[in-house]
Amino acid sequence: MFKLLLFLHIFAGLSALLTFWLPLVLKKGGRWHIRIGWFFVMMMAIVSVTAAGMAFLRIFIQPDTSPERFSFSIFLLFIAVLSSSTAYYGLRVLRFKRKADQHRHLGDLAFASLLFLSGLACSIYGFTSGNTLISFFPFLGIFLGLGQLAYWLRPMPVKNSWLLEHIQGMIACSISTVTAFTVFGAPRLLGGGFRSIYLWILPTIVLVPLIFYFSRKYSVPKR
Numbered sequence: 001m002f003k004l005l006l007f008l009h010i011f012a013g014l015s016a017l018l019t020f021w022l023p024l025v026l027k028k029g030g031r032w033h034i035r036i037g038w039f040f041v042m043m044m045a046i047v048s049v050t051a052a053g054m055a056f057l058r059i060f061i062q063p064d065t066s067p068e069r070f071s072f073s074i075f076l077l078f079i080a081v082l083s084s085s086t087a088y089y090g091l092r093v094l095r096f097k098r099k100a101d102q103h104r105h106l107g108d109l110a111f112a113s114l115l116f117l118s119g120l121a122c123s124i125y126g127f128t129s130g131n132t133l134i135s136f137f138p139f140l141g142i143f144l145g146l147g148q149l150a151y152w153l154r155p156m157p158v159k160n161s162w163l164l165e166h167i168q169g170m171i172a173c174s175i176s177t178v179t180a181f182t183v184f185g186a187p188r189l190l191g192g193g194f195r196s197i198y199l200w201i202l203p204t205i206v207l208v209p210l211i212f213y214f215s216r217k218y219s220v221p222k223r
Contacts, residue, residue, distance in 0.1 A: 002057050005050045012046035017181055019043070020174040024210070028163075028218075037170070041087050044173055047180075048084035051076045071131050075183075078122040078134075082141050083176040085115040089148050090169030097162045101155040108152055116145025133183065133200055140204060144172055159220040167214045171207055178203035 019040050026033040055076040058069065092108055119141025126134030151165055158164070183200050 002054060002062075005053045005057070008046055009050035009054065012043040012050065013177060013180060016040055016043040016047060016174075016177045020177055023170065040170075040173075041091065044083050044087045044177065047177070048080045048087075051080040051083075055080070067129070071126075071129060071134060074122060074125055075134055078118055078138055078141065079176055079180055081115055081118040082144075083173050085111045085148075086144065086169045086173040086176065090166050090173065093151070093162045093165040093169065099152075099156070099162075103152040105152075109149065112145050112148035112152065114145075115141050115148065119143075119145060137179070137200065137204075140172070140175065160218065163218055164215050167218070168211050171211050171214075175203050175207050178207070 019036055023033050023037045023040065026036065055073040058073040088111055089108075096103060096105075119138040122134055122138040123136070123142065126132070126136070126138065147168075151161065156162070179200065182203060
């Protein structure tokens with residue numbers, strides 16, 4: 001079962017890795033933007049489910065006492081929540097383009113809260129276990145979870161906030177894809193010497209500025 005989940009995880013993750021940048025450069029709302037965007041979302045759904053499944057097997061069904069593998073399972077769980085919640089958020093903001101000042105849909109608030117709490121729990125575990133990656137990378141989940149809650153529970157700051165939040169959600173989802181590759185895939189392909197913490201945070205450093213770029217480019221002030 002673990003090998004099957006691992007195969008599906010790698011296949012879907014690689015597919016998402018190869019296509020995540022296309023919706024960013026294609027015409028927003030165009031046919032190919034929508035088609036490739038849905039493909040990316042489906043691949044990330046598989047990534048999330050398989051990551052959670054592998055972590056569950058390693059923690060509860062076939063416990064591994066190795067600290068490194070246990071930390072790997074904890075990180076997998078966080079990646080599953082991060083990728084699924086950001087993709088879900090990116091779709092839901094499109095569904096509620098004209099949301100009320102306070103959007104109280106239980107599922108949306110619960111998913112945002114789960115992202116925040118999982119980031120907080122993962123970070124606490126990282127600090128207590130001395131794992132640098134798990135200590136600091138989950139801060140991304142904490143900030144994104146709080147940002148999602150703020151969007152749902154407050155009036156939209158600009159006229160097309162839904163578009164900006166959609167872009168933010170999908171780029172954040174892409175960060176989880178690229179980070180997972182740099183943490184687990186790149187060291188195996190390029191050698192163990194590439195396990196630097198700087199390589200692990202590089203996707204966040206590169207992709208987060210894109211959120212600010214698109215926010216400025218597509219922001220339409222209220223009148």
